[in-house]
Amino acid sequence: MIALTGATKRYNGTTVLDDVTVEFGDEGITSLIGPNGAGKSTLFGLVGRLIQPDSGSITVDGMDVASASSKDLARTIAVLRQDNTIASRLTVQDLVEFGRFPHSHGRLNQADRVKIDEAIAYLELEELRGRFLDELSGGQRQRAFIAMVVAQDTKYVLLDEPLNNLDLRHMTEMMKLIRRMADELEKKVVVVLHDINFAATYSDRIVAMREGRIVADAACDDIMRPHVLREVYSTEVDVRVIDGKPIALYYS
Amino acid sequence: MSTDTAAVTSAPAEQKRPGAIRRLWARPGARIALLGIVVVALAAFYLFYDVPGSLLFAAKIRGLTVLAMLVVATAVGASTVVFHTITQNRILTPSIMGFDAFYGLITTVMVFLFGASGFLSADSMTLWILQVAVMVAFSGLLFTWLFAGKRRSIHLMLLVGIVLGTFFRSFTEWMQRMLDPLDFQVVTDAMFASLTRPDPTLLAFTAVLVVAGCLVLVPLLAKLDVLTLGEPMAVGLGIDHRRLVMLLFLVVSVMVAASTALVGPILFFGLIVANLAYSYAGSFRHRWTLPSAVLLGMVCLLGGQIIIEQLLGWNGTLSTVIEFAGGLFFLYLVLRKGAR
Numbered sequence: 001m002i003a004l005t006g007a008t009k010r011y012n013g014t015t016v017l018d019d020v021t022v023e024f025g026d027e028g029i030t031s032l033i034g035p036n037g038a039g040k041s042t043l044f045g046l047v048g049r050l051i052q053p054d055s056g057s058i059t060v061d062g063m064d065v066a067s068a069s070s071k072d073l074a075r076t077i078a079v080l081r082q083d084n085t086i087a088s089r090l091t092v093q094d095l096v097e098f099g100r101f102p103h104s105h106g107r108l109n110q111a112d113r114v115k116i117d118e119a120i121a122y123l124e125l126e127e128l129r130g131r132f133l134d135e136l137s138g139g140q141r142q143r144a145f146i147a148m149v150v151a152q153d154t155k156y157v158l159l160d161e162p163l164n165n166l167d168l169r170h171m172t173e174m175m176k177l178i179r180r181m182a183d184e185l186e187k188k189v190v191v192v193l194h195d196i197n198f199a200a201t202y203s204d205r206i207v208a209m210r211e212g213r214i215v216a217d218a219a220c221d222d223i224m225r226p227h228v229l230r231e232v233y234s235t236e237v238d239v240r241v242i243d244g245k246p247i248a249l250y251y252s
Numbered sequence: 253m254s255t256d257t258a259a260v261t262s263a264p265a266e267q268k269r270p271g272a273i274r275r276l277w278a279r280p281g282a283r284i285a286l287l288g289i290v291v292v293a294l295a296a297f298y299l300f301y302d303v304p305g306s307l308l309f310a311a312k313i314r315g316l317t318v319l320a321m322l323v324v325a326t327a328v329g330a331s332t333v334v335f336h337t338i339t340q341n342r343i344l345t346p347s348i349m350g351f352d353a354f355y356g357l358i359t360t361v362m363v364f365l366f367g368a369s370g371f372l373s374a375d376s377m378t379l380w381i382l383q384v385a386v387m388v389a390f391s392g393l394l395f396t397w398l399f400a401g402k403r404r405s406i407h408l409m410l411l412v413g414i415v416l417g418t419f420f421r422s423f424t425e426w427m428q429r430m431l432d433p434l435d436f437q438v439v440t441d442a443m444f445a446s447l448t449r450p451d452p453t454l455l456a457f458t459a460v461l462v463v464a465g466c467l468v469l470v471p472l473l474a475k476l477d478v479l480t481l482g483e484p485m486a487v488g489l490g491i492d493h494r495r496l497v498m499l500l501f502l503v504v505s506v507m508v509a510a511s512t513a514l515v516g517p518i519l520f521f522g523l524i525v526a527n528l529a530y531s532y533a534g535s536f537r538h539r540w541t542l543p544s545a546v547l548l549g550m551v552c553l554l555g556g557q558i559i560i561e562q563l564l565g566w567n568g569t570l571s572t573v574i575e576f577a578g579g580l581f582f583l584y585l586v587l588r589k590g591a592r
Contacts, residue, residue: 048487048488089536098485102489
């Protein structure tokens with residue numbers, strides 16, 4: 001269980017995360033939605049111990065992220081951020097090998113190699129494993145990073161806007177993949193999404209944030225209502241049911 | 253650092269051209285071995301070629317120079333590669349933290365206060381300890397203030413380093429203007445790195461610090477690789493980023509301070525060897541790039557010294573040649589980056 005208790009973060013007097021108490025980890029996929037600046041990435045930063053909270057506590061499976069060993073946490077939770085630029089030229093294989101670092105500490109054994117091969121196969125990257133990351137398309141590179149996360153073999157996976165810069169087909173493939181990770185690999189995925197229709201189609205639970213607070217937290221059907229979405233995004237959103245699924249229309 | 257710490261691991265994955273030699277060449281270990289052979293050959297040539305008198309005497313004197321080169325190449329090569337990894341920037345050198353500026357300031361202040369005769373007759377051991385202590389203390393202060401604190405930003409630290417470095421340089425220049433010509437000449441002389449005929453005791457002290465630095469670095473090689481992914485991913489993979497970077501900064505400052513105090517400012521040359529090492533090693537892994545940088549440093553220093561002494565018949569001034577070549581190489585790096 002990832003548990004935030006009264007987590008607060010301020011930057012120069014501006015509160016970006018305001019006394020947030022929430023738990024993740026019961027559902028396979030939890031989507032985190034909300035407008036820009038709602039505090040979603042800050043929340044990920046706190047859980048991923050990149051940012052220290054001004055007050056409140058964050059625990060992952062009972063381990064306090066402020067005091068627990070970084071190694072133990074890295075074997076329990078993986079966080080993938082939005083923009084992953086790497087200064088060196090790495091191949092896909094190199095990147096996925098890094099996923100084993102929390103387990104192997106740089107010395108890969110047979111079990112590590114099996115996990116690496118499995119992760120590469122799972123993401124269908126076999127033919128690209130020798131390619132350099134800067135030679136890949138956006139969708140392929142995103143898959144390579146996900147493969148690293150799969151190789152890291154953690155119970156919890158946090159993905160910050162994994163659909164960023166992907167086209168229609170790759171967005172759908174990515175969401176199906178995340179669904180499979182939750183169903184087959186039994187991972188507990190928390191994912192930041194901007195497209196609420198993707199969130200509604202693929203997730204088990206949606207948490208909506210606004211101005212540093214959690215304003216709604218429920219199953220998809222209860223979030224996909226015009227008055228809820230209007231409050232979250234401060235804009236008119238129409239919701240229609242198409243083939244039994246609620247679809248939000250916010251294009252006009 | 254020796255090359256035998258580098259265990260044989262996976263060769264680079266891409267291999268378009270077949271053939272035994274090509275396959276061998278694709279292995280970073282083979283490349284480093286070749287570089288090692290070149291270094292040994294150059295060292296042997298430098299030690300035993302064109303000896304006017306007693307071979308033993310010449311080898312002894314020249315051997316000290318070769319050892320000084322080895323120590324300097326290790327300190328500068330290793331610290332520059334580590335510095336690049338920490339800062340995620342490959343066109344910096346640790347001199348941005350103001351090491352060279354501080355060295356100049358201390359030397360000038362000494363001459364300013366005690367005169368050329370006082371400076372030249374001062375105990376070189378005391379001078380070396382003073383310089384190392386002041387340089388390490390300065391960089392230590394800089395990074396505990398700006399990195400260990402709440403703000404902790406590498407870029408802010410570098411920026412403050414640049415500003416302070418410029419301030420020290422201006423202050424040094426101002427003092428140099430007030431020196432009499434003889435004293436000024438002594439200062440100018442000390443500002444050029446000189447590798448020939450080092451003081452054996454100082455060389456031993458420097459070597460101890462540099463070897464200690466390497467011993468700290470060897471177990472951290474895998475962690476250094478993870479650092480190339482950047483802070484967010486390194487933290488996600490279980491690296492205690494702040495502690496690791498502080499430790500690495502400490503190692504870099506000690507090695508750089510020790511070698512600068514021994515031979516003078518020579519950091520610019522680290523930029524050349526580090527960048528050559530990245531392309532030569534054919535792998536991003538530090539277990540290959542670090543020894544490559546050190547060995548390439550040896551090739552540059554030995555080769556440069558041989559060319560100057562045997563081909564051009566000059567005396568000393570290796571650092572002038574290195575600065576000149578380094579400047580051209582730096583321009584090439586910047587322009588190539590811009591073109592991409």
